[in-house]
Amino acid sequence: MKIKEFHYGGLIMNKILESSGSVIDRQSTENLRNKDNQHYLHPWEDIGSFGENQRTVAVGGKGIYLYDSEGNRLIDGPGGMWCTQIGYGRKEMAEVIARQIMRTPYYSPFNLTNDVSAVLAEKLAQMTPGDLNTVFFTTGGSTAVDSALRFVSFYNNCKGRPEKKKIISRQDAYHGSTYLSASASGKTRDKNFQDTAADIISFIGSPNPFRRPVGMSEEEFRDAKVKELEDRILELGPANVAAFIAEPILASGGVVIPPAGYHKMCLDICRKYDVLYISDEVVTGFGRLGHWFASEKVFDIVPDIITCAKGMTSGYQPLGACIVSDNLIAEISGNTGKGTIFSNGYTYSGHPVACAAALKNIEIMEQEKILEHVRETEPYFLQKVKELEDIPIVGNVRGQGLMACVECLLDPDKQSSLALDYEMGGRIDKKCQAMGLIVRPIINMNVMSPPLIITREQIDEMVQILRRGIEQTMDQLVKDGLWEMPVH
Incomplete structure (x- = not known):
């Protein structure tokens, strides 16, 4: 670890850097979030909460991982926006x-x-x-x-x-x-x-x-x-x-x-x-x-x-x-x-x-024969995400290549309340990120499209975190009286 200076808009802030290049400084993170909230209108911004978001500040990346401003290493489950095929940090x-x-x-x-x-x-x-x-x-x-x-x-x-x-x-x-x-x-x-x-x-x-x-x-x-x-x-x-x-x-x-x-x-x-x-x-x-x-x-x-x-x-x-x-x-x-x-x-x-x-x-x-790697890895990737269907709250898992969706359902008739679906997706997102995985909740659906260089070991890690995030959310929804575990 070493001390470096970074310049943001003329303001010099001391940062502690790890070998990943991630910045660890909560005060500086809040400073950047304040700038973001005051001046940056993001895509698909909820105007009702504009200026009040607590977005993760991404400051580095390597391989399939992003690093945030507080030093957390995060698997990029959605692959940015379906696009980080060769991964982050490629010097060439x-x-x-x-x-x-x-x-x-x-x-x-x-x-x-x-x-x-x-x-x-x-x-x-x-x-x-x-x-x-x-x-x-x-x-x-x-x-x-x-x-x-x-x-x-x-x-x-x-x-x-x-x-x-x-x-x-x-x-x-x-x-x-x-x-x-x-x-x-x-x-x-x-x-x-x-x-x-x-x-x-x-x-x-x-x-x-x-x-x-x-x-x-x-x-x-x-x-x-x-x-x-x-x-x-x-x-x-x-x-x-x-x-x-x-x-x-x-x-x-x-x-x-x-x-x-x-x-x-x-x-x-x-x-x-x-x-x-x-x-x-x-x-x-x-x-x-x-x-x-x-x-x-x-x-x-x-x-x-x-x-x-x-x-x-x-x-x-x-x-x-x-x-x-x-x-x-x-x-x-x-x-x-x-x-x-x-x-x-x-x-x-x-x-x-x-x-x-x-x-x-x-x-x-x-x-690097990445296309061949995708074709070889696809069966394993789909098998691992399919295993999530044993979670009671998971209604459907589907995928092809290195893209998949884990759709969670609270209603057996597939018509959950929209507000509750949003709540469920948001909770899964937060719990997974706390354990080191970025997911992209589309209401009640978790879509995965990791960098194409992902290995089987990294797939295991990604799916294990997603499993824990879904199960923890399910248990919390039961405790909060928002959902009842189905009786078989």
Whole structure:
């Protein structure tokens, strides 16, 4: 341990550092929290408690662990936001980023190109399925989806079909928080106080097998969900429907895994009615399911457009992409497209530092065989989280690749009070963090998507802590008279 000085806004504070680089000083932690509460409006902020939060202050990271300002080592169960594929503290990433900053920290993508951006575009084209070879760089997943939806509209305008603008999405889907991507998201509570493009977005039901009617098989449920898509296209009119957008696995909706064959059948329906298929791989891309992209390798589809972000840089830099098929580009380019401008883009599209980080991230994943590691580790990971189903309060455990959801239920009819579900999720979160695990409670669901480098021993540690956190919460709910242990 050693003493160091850190400068925050001109204020010099003595800190005690451990080898991890974590800061241990409660007074300084409170100082930072005060600054945070006074000036930082966070994503998904509860405005009613704005300025009163006691957030953990993350100050370091190594491997699968984050370190907070009080010296606690925490397993990053959610992998940041589904994105820390290669883990924290990779020196080679820092070196590449620093070199690129000194060489070319920026260029204007509106009238120039750049070496690393061009090389990354080619690399992504090689990794995507089919003829998806045209890469439009964005700043993240939301802008990737927004760009995809704008491209679909642009494409149909170019083809003289201005009425073909409707987008079909699904309940439980999450596609981002820009205006169009948020409009296409199907988590209704996120829209309680927000305006959306409700005139062009139409929602069909979530393909969540756990919520299927009693007595219905998964195959019957799948067929019903696919028929719902076809019925909606016919209801809206095929001439009016531009695209169907779908996450291969609905991540923030609770790791919802559609029944086998669902995506292929949905793609067939889209092809039947000339509806484009957008596969939102912002979460499932770059190894989360053991492949660079899951659309073809896991779900047997080659979509018209793929969106990606998150794991492309392992969170080291903000970057996303919308990748479009050659067929679509060919239909509107060349002589037919003379003078037609795709008026969409960002100051930081193809940012050279972010692209350099993505290339290094991909190189690390290739050299360390991280995709192979995910495929080898997946059965063990899923087996361990499945063991949590013996806890009375756990209603369902589901997962694929290195992503899973442990859904806790207080009501056997699967309809617990929303307030109580929030309370339960919050308690599990606090108890787990006190024992060294960050979880991400989505109301009553605990989602896990750890860094892809996680080992079996670390999986054991993570699941053991989650088990204790759920069991302690269950016992406390019983003591507080909020829940009764079921009698078998």
